[in-house]
Amino acid sequence: MPEPTPEPEPRLPDAHVPGPARTPQEGAIADTGAGGTMDLATAEGESLEKTPGGPLGTGPAEKPRSLWSDAWRDLRRNPVFIVSGLIILFLVFISLWPGAITWMSPLKCDLAKAQEGSQPGHPFGFDGQGCDVYTRTVYGARTSVSVGVCATLGVALLGSVLGGLAGFFGGAGDSVLSRITDIFFAIPVVLGGLVLLSVVTSNTIWPVIGFMVLLGWPQISRIARGSVITAKQNDYVQAARALGASNSRILLRHIAPNAVAPVIVVATIALGTYISLEATLSYLGVGLKPPRVSWGIDISAASPYIRNAPHALLWPSGALAVTVLAFIMLGDAVRDALDPKLR
Amino acid sequence: MLLEVRDLQVEFRTRDGIAKAVNGVSYAVDAGETLAVLGESGSGKSVTAQAVMGILDIPPGRITGGEILFQGRDLLKLKEDERRKVRGAEMAMIFQDALSSLNPVLSVGDQLGEMFVVHRGMSRKDARTKAVELMDHVRIPAARERVKDYPHQFSGGMRQRIMIAMALALEPALIIADEPTTALDVTVQAQVMDLLAELQREYHMGLILITHDLGVVADVADRIAVMYAGRIVESAPVHDIYKAPAHPYTRGLLDSIPRLDQKGQELYAIKGLPPNLMNIPPGCAFNPRCPMAQDVCRTDVPPLYEVSGERRSACHFWRECLHD
Amino acid sequence: MTEPILEVSGLVKHYPLTQGILFKKQVGSVKAVDGVDFALRRGETLGIVGESGCGKSTVAKMLVNLERPTEGRIRYKGEDITKLSGKALRTVRRNIQMVFQDPYTSLNPRMTVGDIIGEPFEIHPEVAPKGDRRARVRELLDVVGLNPEYINRYPHQFSGGQRQRIGIARGLALRPEVIVADEPVSALDVSVQAQVINLLDRLQAEFELSYLFIAHDLSIVRHISDRVGVMYLGRIVEIGRDAEIYDHPTHPYTQALLSAVPVPDPEAREQRDRIILAGDVPSPTNIPSGCRFRTRCWKAQERCTREVPLLAVPEEFRRVSGPAAHDSACHFAEEKRVVPPGQRPPGPTDDLGKEGP
Numbered sequence A: 001m002p003e004p005t006p007e008p009e010p011r012l013p014d015a016h017v018p019g020p021a022r023t024p025q026e027g028a029i030a031d032t033g034a035g036g037t038m039d040l041a042t043a044e045g046e047s048l049e050k051t052p053g054g055p056l057g058t059g060p061a062e063k064p065r066s067l068w069s070d071a072w073r074d075l076r077r078n079p080v081f082i083v084s085g086l087i088i089l090f091l092v093f094i095s096l097w098p099g100a101i102t103w104m105s106p107l108k109c110d111l112a113k114a115q116e117g118s119q120p121g122h123p124f125g126f127d128g129q130g131c132d133v134y135t136r137t138v139y140g141a142r143t144s145v146s147v148g149v150c151a152t153l154g155v156a157l158l159g160s161v162l163g164g165l166a167g168f169f170g171g172a173g174d175s176v177l178s179r180i181t182d183i184f185f186a187i188p189v190v191l192g193g194l195v196l197l198s199v200v201t202s203n204t205i206w207p208v209i210g211f212m213v214l215l216g217w218p219q220i221s222r223i224a225r226g227s228v229i230t231a232k233q234n235d236y237v238q239a240a241r242a243l244g245a246s247n248s249r250i251l252l253r254h255i256a257p258n259a260v261a262p263v264i265v266v267a268t269i270a271l272g273t274y275i276s277l278e279a280t281l282s283y284l285g286v287g288l289k290p291p292r293v294s295w296g297i298d299i300s301a302a303s304p305y306i307r308n309a310p311h312a313l314l315w316p317s318g319a320l321a322v323t324v325l326a327f328i329m330l331g332d333a334v335r336d337a338l339d340p341k342l343r
Numbered sequence B: 001m002l003l004e005v006r007d008l009q010v011e012f013r014t015r016d017g018i019a020k021a022v023n024g025v026s027y028a029v030d031a032g033e034t035l036a037v038l039g040e041s042g043s044g045k046s047v048t049a050q051a052v053m054g055i056l057d058i059p060p061g062r063i064t065g066g067e068i069l070f071q072g073r074d075l076l077k078l079k080e081d082e083r084r085k086v087r088g089a090e091m092a093m094i095f096q097d098a099l100s101s102l103n104p105v106l107s108v109g110d111q112l113g114e115m116f117v118v119h120r121g122m123s124r125k126d127a128r129t130k131a132v133e134l135m136d137h138v139r140i141p142a143a144r145e146r147v148k149d150y151p152h153q154f155s156g157g158m159r160q161r162i163m164i165a166m167a168l169a170l171e172p173a174l175i176i177a178d179e180p181t182t183a184l185d186v187t188v189q190a191q192v193m194d195l196l197a198e199l200q201r202e203y204h205m206g207l208i209l210i211t212h213d214l215g216v217v218a219d220v221a222d223r224i225a226v227m228y229a230g231r232i233v234e235s236a237p238v239h240d241i242y243k244a245p246a247h248p249y250t251r252g253l254l255d256s257i258p259r260l261d262q263k264g265q266e267l268y269a270i271k272g273l274p275p276n277l278m279n280i281p282p283g284c285a286f287n288p289r290c291p292m293a294q295d296v297c298r299t300d301v302p303p304l305y306e307v308s309g310e311r312r313s314a315c316h317f318w319r320e321c322l323h324d
Numbered sequence C: 001m002t003e004p005i006l007e008v009s010g011l012v013k014h015y016p017l018t019q020g021i022l023f024k025k026q027v028g029s030v031k032a033v034d035g036v037d038f039a040l041r042r043g044e045t046l047g048i049v050g051e052s053g054c055g056k057s058t059v060a061k062m063l064v065n066l067e068r069p070t071e072g073r074i075r076y077k078g079e080d081i082t083k084l085s086g087k088a089l090r091t092v093r094r095n096i097q098m099v100f101q102d103p104y105t106s107l108n109p110r111m112t113v114g115d116i117i118g119e120p121f122e123i124h125p126e127v128a129p130k131g132d133r134r135a136r137v138r139e140l141l142d143v144v145g146l147n148p149e150y151i152n153r154y155p156h157q158f159s160g161g162q163r164q165r166i167g168i169a170r171g172l173a174l175r176p177e178v179i180v181a182d183e184p185v186s187a188l189d190v191s192v193q194a195q196v197i198n199l200l201d202r203l204q205a206e207f208e209l210s211y212l213f214i215a216h217d218l219s220i221v222r223h224i225s226d227r228v229g230v231m232y233l234g235r236i237v238e239i240g241r242d243a244e245i246y247d248h249p250t251h252p253y254t255q256a257l258l259s260a261v262p263v264p265d266p267e268a269r270e271q272r273d274r275i276i277l278a279g280d281v282p283s284p285t286n287i288p289s290g291c292r293f294r295t296r297c298w299k300a301q302e303r304c305t306r307e308v309p310l311l312a313v314p315e316e317f318r319r320v321s322g323p324a325a326h327d328s329a330c331h332f333a334e335e336k337r338v339v340p341p342g343q344r345p346p347g348p349t350d351d352l353g354k355e356g357p
Helices: A024-029 A036-043 A067-076 A079-096 A133-169 A171-185 A189-198 A206-232 A235-243 A247-283 A295-305 A310-338 B045-053 B080-089 B108-120 B124-137 B156-168 B186-203 B214-220 B238-243 B248-255 B295-299 B318-323 C056-063 C086-095 C113-123 C130-143 C148-152 C160-172 C190-207 C218-224 C242-247 C252-260 C302-306
Strands: B003-014 B017-029 B034-038 B061-070 B091-094 B174-178 B206-211 B223-228 B231-237 B305-308 B311-313 C004-019 C025-041 C045-049 C071-076 C096-099 C178-182 C210-215 C227-232 C235-241
Touching (some): A133 A247, A133 A295, A133 A310, A235 C160, B017 B206, B045 B061, B045 B206, B124 B156, B156 B186, B186 C252, B206 B214, B231 B238, B231 B248, B305 B318, B311 B318, C004 C056, C025 C056, C025 C235, C086 C096, C113 C160, C190 C210, C190 C218, C227 C242
Parallel strands (some): C096 C178, C178 C210
Antiparallel strands (some): B003 B017, B223 B231, C004 C025
16 A cells, blocks of 8 residues: 655646635635525635635635634624523523522512502512512512523433434334324323323422423424434435444534534524413413412412503513513524524 | 627625626627527626526625616616516526426426416416427427326426426527536436427527536537626637637636547646635636736736627637637 | 456345335335446446436445445455445445545535544544544645645535545545545536546556546546446446447447537537437336336337346457457447547647646
8 A cells, every 4th residue: 555655746737826816715605695606606616725825815814614603603793692692691690699689588578568569669569469579570580591491401402312313213213203202292282281280289390390391302302303314314424434433423423513503493492482381381370389489470460450550460471571582582593693594 | 689788797795795796798699599608607607697587686686787688678677567578478597407496286287387377368278288289399298198297297307398398388589598407317418408409490589508518518509608707708609619719718618628539638627716706806807727817917807809700709818829 | 457356246226115104014116226247446447327316326335335235245355345244344444435426515514624534533543543643634635635724624614626625535544445436526617527537537546546436427437437337227238448338339328328428519519420319217116127228229129128138248249359349238239439530639739728827
C-alpha cells in the first residue's frame, strides 16, 4: 500500500487558483427563497480551494459555523424569540424566588377584605376569600412552571427514547408501539384526567405530572419516530454504516443530532399546553387542590364571583394566557431557526 | 418576432444582500424556432424564463428593468388579469419535475380537461374528449382507458408527455421548456425530445429550451444563448458555436465534456468558482476563471460584440478566442 | 491480466412486497437485482451503466454490505464476504469503501469536516493512533485538493463539488483497495464534474485503487472505465472492454442506449441513426419471461419469450477474435455501430483552451 506523502503532491496545472472574489460560505447557506436556482447559484461550481485567503478569497478568518450556531444567530435577531424568552426568564425567576417581588404569604387571607378591588400594597385587589390576588398569582407561577417543565421533560425523554428506538429498528416492536400510541391518542385528555386523577389522594404536583407524561408521550414518540426515520434515510447514515459504525454510534452521532430539532420544537409548544392542562384539571377539581396555590385553582375559585370581582378571575387567567402564549411563540421561533427551509 | 426580451434585469432580496440574478439579458425567438438557453445552475437561465412567463416569486424577486415584448406587447406593462390570459393560452411552460407539477389527487383527464373548461368554456364531457385526443397526440398508448388514471400511475416519461399535452392544449404560440428531460432516462429522453420537436414543427411554435446539457442542445436547437452570471455571454446559430466558440466560457464548457467517440486523458476543467451573485466581479464576470483574461477584462464590462450576422460574443477578445 | 480483487457471482436481491399492518403477508417481490456476475480486477475501473431502476445502485450497496444479498456470492480476494459478521466484516469493510451520489445528503450536517473524515479512524482505531488522526485528516484534505485549514468547517459552508471531495476523502481514509462510486458526479454541474472525474483518475493512479464506477452518463463512464457492463432490469446484458461496448455493441439494448445519448455536435444530428425504443422499462415486480428486454426489442422473436439468453460470447462471434467477441446476453446478437466515427478526431485540436493562464 502506498503511503501518502506529507509534502504536497504534484497537482493539476490549474490547482492553484487565486481565491476569486466570493466566499462560498455566504452562498452555500443563503436561503434566498428564490428557488433552487439561486441557492445553487452560489453553492454550485467550485474549484480547488487550495489557497487560504487569497487577495479576496476565503481566509481562515472565516469562522466555522455549525447549524446550531447559525440557529442561535437567527434566534437572537428574532423579536418574537426575545419577547417570549424574556417572559419565560421572568417566569422562571419568580417561580424560583417568588419572595423577591412579593411581601406576604399567599395563604394569609382576610375575609373582611373579600372581593375588594385594587388598593395600595395590593395592586390586583382581593379574591373571594380575601386573599391578595397579586401574591397568589406570583406564587401560582411556581406550580405552573414546575408542572410544565417536569411534564415536558418526562414526556420528551420517554417519547423520544421509545419513538426513536422504534423508528430506528422498525420491525415488530415498531408496529406494536405504533398501535399503542394510536390507543393513547384515542383517550380524551380531560375525561382521562377526571377518571384517573379522581382516585388520587395525594395533593402534590406529581400525580398530575405523571398523568401528563402518561398521556403525552405518544405525541412526542410519533414525532421522534418520524424524524428518526427521515434522518435514517440520509446517505450519511448509510456512509457511517458502510464504514462499519455500530448501531449506538449511528444513533447517537448521526441520527440523534439531526432528528432532535422537531422534538425540541414540539416539546416547547407542548410545555405551554401542559401548563394550561394543569389549570384545566385544577379548575375541574381533580388536579391540585387548595391549600396549594395554582392559577387553575384561583380561576376556579374566582369564577362564581365574576360579576362582583372580575379582577380575581382576570389576573390569574391573564398570567396563564401570557405564559402559554410565550411558550408557543418560543416554539415557533425555535422552529424557524432550526429549519429555515420551512419559512 | 414572436418574443423579444430586452435588457431584462432581475434581482433577489435575501438576508445577506441583493443577489443580481439577471443583469441585462436580451434574446428573441421567432415562431417555429428553437432557442436553447444554456447555462450552469445559477446562471439566471431559469429566472429569465420565469420572468417571461410571469411566474417569478415577487418578493423576494424583483424585475428592475427591461422589456418583454410578446407579439408586440410589453408583458411587463400588462395588468395581472391580462397577463393571466396570456399565460397558458398563448405561452406555456414545461417543467423538469413532471410529478410535482401535476396535481396528485386529480386524474390526468380532469387536469387536461380543466384547461378547456377554464379557457374555452367547454362542457366537462367535451373537455374529456379533448383530453383523450391530446393524450393520443402525445402518443400515450391506450389514452381512452388511461384518461381516468392518476399521475402516480404513469411512468416518468409518460408524465412528461402529459405535461407536454397540457402545455399544448390551447395551442400556444410559445413554449418554454425548463430542463424538460433532465429527470428522465436516456432512452426516454430521446423519445420525449423527439416528440417535442415534432409537435413544435406541427404547431409552428417558438420553443425556448432551457438546459445545461450541451448534447441536448446540439440535437434540437436552432440557436443558442449561453448565460453566465445573469448575462448572455455568447449567442449564435447552433452550428457555429460547436464548431468554433467565440467566448472562452463556452469553449471551456465544450472542452470539459467527455465525448463518447473519444477517450481523453485528463478532462479539461474550468478553474475557479462561479461568482457570488451578491458580489459579481467588476469587468467581465468570467475574468477570474478565464485563461485569456487581460487587464481590460477586470475593468470594462464587455458589450455583446457582433461577431458576424447572427453571432454575438461578450468577450473583449472574441477574435482571439475564435481563431485560437 | 491480474487476478480479480472482487468477484461477484449469481448476485440476487429481492425485496418482499407485503400487505397488512400487523400480520404481514408477502404478495410478491421487487426483483431489484436478478442474477449478476462480474469480476473487478486490481487497479481496474469497471463501469456499470443502466437506466434508473436497473439495480445498479443495489449492486453497489451489496458490495459495501449495506444490503445483504438474497442469493449469490461476493468474493473479495477469494473469500465470500456476504455471510461475514463481526471482526472479519469490519476488516473487509475497511477495504471496500463507497462514494455516494448526493454530496448534500451524504455528509452529516451537524459534524465538522474534520469529524466526518476522521470518523473512519474512530470506528477502526487500529488504522491510526489517536494523536495522529488530526494530521491524517489534514493530509486527506490536501490529497483531495481542499485546503487543510478548513478542517473545522461544516459541510454547508462548502459547494457541491467541494462536498463531493470531502466524501471522497472519507472514502480514502482507511486506505481501501476498492472504491464503489455510485453516480459520484451526476449531482454536479458540468464544469465541476470534470474536476471531480480528474480527481478520481489521479487518486486511482496514486493509491492503486480499483473502482466500480456506477453512472447513467455513458460518456463519463467511457472516459473513466477500462471495462463497462450494461445493466437492464436487474441483470447485466452486455459486458466488455470500453471499446468493445462503445464501438462494437452487440446487444440491442446497448445499441439503443448508445444511440440515444445526445452527442454535443450538431453536425451529427442528421447522420446519426437513432434507435428510439418503444415504451418504458417493465416493472421489476413483474419481469418478462425469457429475455427481459424482449418487450421493447425490435428484434424479439418467439424464442426470446421462451429462453433466457445467457451472458456469454454469442455463438456467431465465438470463432472470430475481434472486438465484437465479448459477453452479450442476446439470442440474436449482431454488431452494429451506433456512435458515428470520426467526429472531432483526437488530435491537437482537442487541446483548445488548455493553454491555461
